[in-house]
Amino acid sequence: MNVSPPKSALNVSCEECPLLCSDSFRAFSREELEFVSAFKRGELASSTGSSILLEGSNSPHLYTVLSGWGFRYKMLEDGRRQILNYIFPGDFVGLQNALHTEMQHSVEALSDMVFCVFERSRIYELYVKQPELGFDITWLAAREEQMLDEHLLSIGRRTAIERAAYLLAFLSDRAAAVGLFEKNSRIEPLTQQHVADTLGLSLVHTNKTLRKLCDNDTIAWHDSGFEIRDAEKLKEIAGWPGVSGLARPFL
Amino acid sequence: MNVSPPKSALNVSCEECPLLCSDSFRAFSREELEFVSAFKRGELASSTGSSILLEGSNSPHLYTVLSGWGFRYKMLEDGRRQILNYIFPGDFVGLQNALHTEMQHSVEALSDMVFCVFERSRIYELYVKQPELGFDITWLAAREEQMLDEHLLSIGRRTAIERAAYLLAFLSDRAAAVGLFEKNSRIEPLTQQHVADTLGLSLVHTNKTLRKLCDNDTIAWHDSGFEIRDAEKLKEIAGWPGVSGLARPFL
DNA sequence: CGTACTCTTGACCATATTCAAGAGACGTGG
DNA sequence: CCACGTCTCTTGAATATGGTCAAGAGTACG
Structure with missing residues (x-):
């Protein structure tokens, strides 16, 4: 650190x-x-x-x-x-x-x-x-609140595999919205420890959960990063519709 | 409903x-x-x-x-x-x-x-x-974000008893800040189902966790509400310092 | 070539969930 | 006034989910 x-x-x-x-x-x-x-x-x-x-x-x-x-x-x-x-x-x-x-x-x-x-x-x-x-800043704060609300729902009430599916779909949507990782469609660098610390799970259990998604062919995990193979299936597993794509402000 | x-x-x-x-x-x-x-x-x-x-x-x-x-x-x-x-x-x-x-x-x-x-x-x-x-509204949004951040930490990384202690201390602090429940110092009405749905736990496990805090004499649970018996011990269990008491705006 | 980092797996254990049942309080209607 | 349903809390037992411990494999890097 x-x-x-x-x-x-x-x-x-x-x-x-x-x-x-x-x-x-x-x-x-x-x-x-x-x-x-x-x-x-x-x-x-x-x-x-x-x-x-x-x-x-x-x-x-x-x-x-x-x-x-x-x-x-x-x-x-x-x-x-x-x-x-x-x-x-x-x-x-x-x-x-x-x-x-x-x-x-x-x-x-x-x-x-x-x-x-x-x-x-x-x-x-x-x-x-x-x-x-000034209004834009409030807009951004409200948007952050919405994301935190959804994260809270996820950690509090979704199962391990639902949480993982939600997180990966969420990251993919957000990256896509700003054109990040467009070239190789691999979201990186991100370790399974990061995923674990986001989902509120242990590293070992996170690994086993991601493994299920890999076996499913829903995602592929590479060294320090992942790739979405079936975005729809991910969102279906998570029971999450995806992020809204409205034009947003920034500073 | x-x-x-x-x-x-x-x-x-x-x-x-x-x-x-x-x-x-x-x-x-x-x-x-x-x-x-x-x-x-x-x-x-x-x-x-x-x-x-x-x-x-x-x-x-x-x-x-x-x-x-x-x-x-x-x-x-x-x-x-x-x-x-x-x-x-x-x-x-x-x-x-x-x-x-x-x-x-x-x-x-x-x-x-x-x-x-x-x-x-x-x-x-x-x-x-x-x-x-306008600035005040942003202030309020930022304050809400801070609370959500702490909730996320709580649900994601605190144990059941730590979470419960955090929540009760949090509610007590917030109520006190606006002079709510001053008369009898009982925070109500609130069922254990509400607590469970806040902590991301089942009703049964929430009940058993609250029971430990009662046996401790840290809180007392009444019908649909609770009473703080030892606020310091609660915050110590939670590892949480309490809410800041700065003057705040509103609309 | 050794060290550090990441991922992986198996075995065992802890924590939390589900199912089930009952007690006590309260309000409503017969 | 009592019987009844509803709501909340409580407890025990069986089960599932997730955590901890331990060890090893593959890769990158100095």
Whole structure:
């Protein structure tokens, strides 16, 4: 669990943000883009396995994922870990702490990642000057809540195999929505330990559960990653319809 | 599961909102109060066991809890139910669906409740005219996320007795923050079935787990409700520090 | 070539579920 | 007033699901 050296550089101006090309995101006015560009403080690059935010630490920043993916998690004192949700390009990170000075969760990179960095102290300004962007942030928070609700239902009430099917379908849908892993359709890197810590299961039992899905030919597990072989069957097993594909905002 | 007849009446003007007296909430400017008053559409009263919002339905409204308490939940097709979170006075309900037309969860009243009703379609107006109130909504959404994060950690990684201890301490803290159940310090009405559906456990196992806490003299269970006997021991068992008591906004 | 990481499997054990039955409280209608 | 159904809590026994322990195989990397 090494903390990456925070490399900072303002490489991409918001007007040329690569996310603007994607269908998944809403269109922005020129004025909005200019404002966000001025609001943006720089970029942060971090590599696989490194921590961006740590529970209990004090960050004056908010982040938007520009590229790569990772996850948010919490830990109990004795080391038990629960992965709360995954973060993908366009996701906003750090909001959960608008209220506390101390972070209530940690964030770790799965792949190499780049973040846009914003200053927490200036966020109120955004609500005053660009109400629509303020509204967008609420939209994103509401969306995160929806995902957490579904995760809660999953961990609380679905069986091991249903949970696993749900998670893999969920990750696949979210990745597809932002065009991640399009080339080889393999979602990686992700270990079975990550899956276990997301599902609230032990590593061994997670392995046996994934094995059933492999034997089914519903998925294929490769070294540190997986491939969806039958997305419909996965969703059927999970009893889950999939994520909504409405155009969404981002910062 | 009967749907209450929606009684509507504008009984309380926001300037005399009883929640304003509480220490838990932030102070509002006169202008803000006037705006919210104009924004408020009426009140909705519902009684124990009745549904305010139903998953899959289509509500043009947002609500703030004025009095009483209840819970949000989701269900799987075969009837398995997961309680996602509890709602207390000052809590904002329905935001999770700023994006969808269809509700993604249901809300049910535990006690008799009264809600303030707002129109979903006019919420953007609030962001433009009263940015601080828009910011407050985001604040509330972030707070809800934090609670869901902790619930997820609990269900995913805590043992049955730790989960139970966490839930009871959580409910006690939240109720205390808004002055609910001050008279007799009994948190009610709540059945062990509710507790089970929150913890992701079966009713029988929940009963046996609560029994241990009773034998411990950590809590006392009465008919449809419980009493905290040793809050510190509860939090110690759960490995949970308690909710933060910062002044919070509401609508 | 050795070490670390990930996945895999089997055996045994712990935890939680299901099934079943009964007790006590409460409200309703005869 | 009592009989009845309903709701909530309780308990025991049998069963299933998932956890822990242990060991080994394959791969990557220094």
